[in-house]
Amino acid sequence: xxxxxxxxxxxxxxxxxxxxxxxxxxxxxxxxxxxxxxxxxxxxxxxxxxxxxxxxxxxxxxxxxxxxxxxxxxxxxxxxxxxxxxxxxxxxxxxxxxxxxxxxxxxxxxxxxxxxxxxxxxxxxxxxxxxxxxxxxxxxxxxxxxxxxxxxxxxxxxxxxxxxxxxxxxxxxxxxxxxxxxxxxxxxxxxxxxxxxxxxxxxxxxxxxxxxxxxxxxxxxxxxxxxxxxxxxxxxxxxxxxxxxxxxxxxxxxxxxxxxxxxxxxxxxxxxxxxxxxxxxxxxxxxxxxxx
Numbered sequence: 001x002x003x004x005x006x007x008x009x010x011x012x013x014x015x016x017x018x019x020x021x022x023x024x025x026x027x028x029x030x031x032x033x034x035x036x037x038x039x040x041x042x043x044x045x046x047x048x049x050x051x052x053x054x055x056x057x058x059x060x061x062x063x064x065x066x067x068x069x070x071x072x073x074x075x076x077x078x079x080x081x082x083x084x085x086x087x088x089x090x091x092x093x094x095x096x097x098x099x100x101x102x103x104x105x106x107x108x109x110x111x112x113x114x115x116x117x118x119x120x121x122x123x124x125x126x127x128x129x130x131x132x133x134x135x136x137x138x139x140x141x142x143x144x145x146x147x148x149x150x151x152x153x154x155x156x157x158x159x160x161x162x163x164x165x166x167x168x169x170x171x172x173x174x175x176x177x178x179x180x181x182x183x184x185x186x187x188x189x190x191x192x193x194x195x196x197x198x199x200x201x202x203x204x205x206x207x208x209x210x211x212x213x214x215x216x217x218x219x220x221x222x223x224x225x226x227x228x229x230x231x232x233x234x235x236x237x238x239x240x241x242x243x244x245x246x247x248x249x250x251x252x253x254x255x256x257x258x259x260x261x262x263x264x265x266x267x268x269x270x271x272x273x274x275x276x277x278x279x280x281x282x283x284x285x286x287x288x289x290x291x292x
Contacts, residue, residue: 006228010237013218013225018244020214023206031197033082034190039197039207042183044215048176055173066165067174071181073158078182079189080151087144096148098131098242103156104235112164120232123274127239130267133260156235162223163231171224179219236271243268 028036049056059067081097101124108114166174187195197203226234243265 006225007233007237009221010225010229010234011240013221014238014240015244016214016218017241018246019248020210021245022248023210027203027206027210030200030203032190032193034079034186035195035197036207037078037082038183038186038190038195040183040211040215041179041186043208043211044219045176045180045183047212048172048179048216048220052172056176059170059173059177063165063170063174064177066161067177068181070158070161070165070174071178072185073154073161074178075182075185077151077154077158079185080147080149080154084144084147084149084151087142087147096145097152097155098239099128099149100152100156100159101127101131101235101239103153104159105232107156107160108231111160114230119274120236123236123271124232126274127236127268127271130264130271131239131242133264133267159226159235159238160231162226163229163234166223166227168224168227171227172220175216175220175223178223179215239268239271 024036031039084096105120105124190196222234229237246265
C-alpha cells in the first residue's frame with residue numbers, strides 16, 4: 001500500500017516546489033542567492049534535527065557517508081542551477097533542469113546496470129517534449145545553459161543515489177544529513193563576501209516557510225518516497241514541477257495561459273499517467289521481476 005502512495009506523494013512535493021517559484025523570486029531580490037540557500041537549507045536541517053535529535057545516532061558510518069555524498073550531489077546541482085540562472089532565461093533554465101529526466105535512466109543503466117523498459121523510455125520522451133513545448137523559445141548554449149545542464153546532471157545523480165541508498169527506516173536521518181551538507185556548501189561558497197541577509201520580516205517569514213515546508217518537509221517526503229520507487233519513475237514525477245510552476249504563475253502572478261503551457265503540461269501529465277500505470281502493475285508482481 002505504501003508503494004502505491006509513494007508516487008502521488010512525490011507529485012505533491014513537486015506541487016509544493018512549483019508553488020515556491022514566486023516566493024523564491026521575491027526573496028532572492030533581498031539577499032544573494034548563495035546566502036539565501038545557506039539559510040534555507042541550514043534552517044531546514046536544524047528544524048528536523050531538533051525535532052528528532054536521536055535519529056542521527058541510528059545511522060551507520062556507511063549511511064552517514066551515503067548521506068554526505070547525496071548532499072554533495074544535491075548541493076552541486078543547486079549551485080549549477082543558481083549560478084546558471086544569472087546568464088539565461090527562466091524558461092530555458094526550467095527546460096534544461098527538466099532534462100534530468102533524460103539523464104536519470106542513462107545513469108541508472110550505466111552505473112547500476114538497470115534495464116529500462118520501453119514504456120519508461122516512452123514516458124521520458126513524452127515528458128521531455130512537454131517540457132520543451134512549455135519553455136523553449138530558441139535554443140543556444142552558453143555559460144548559463146552549460147552550468148544549468150551540469151546542475152541537471154547532478155540532480156539526476158542525486159535521484160539515482162536516493163533511490164539506491166535510502167530506506168524507509170533511515171529516510172528521516174538521511175534527510176537531515178543531506179540538507180545540512182547543502183547548507184554548509186552554500187555557506188562556504190558565500191563566505192568570501194560574508195553572510196548578507198536582511199533582518200526584515202518580509203524576508204524571514206517566507207524563508208521560514210520555504211525551509212520548513214518546501215525544504216525539510218518536501219525532501220523528507222522525497223527521501224521516503226524514493227525508498228519505494230525506481231530512480232526513473234521518481235525523475236518522471238519531478239517533471240511535474242514546471243507544470244505546477246506554470247499553474248501557480250497563472251493563479252498568483254497573473255501570467256497568461258497559453259497554448260504552449262496547456263499542451264506541454266498535458267504531455268507531462270500523460271507521461272505521469274504512463275508511469276502510474278506502470279508502477280501499479282509492478283506493485284502486483286515480485287520486485288525482482290519488475291521492469292522499469
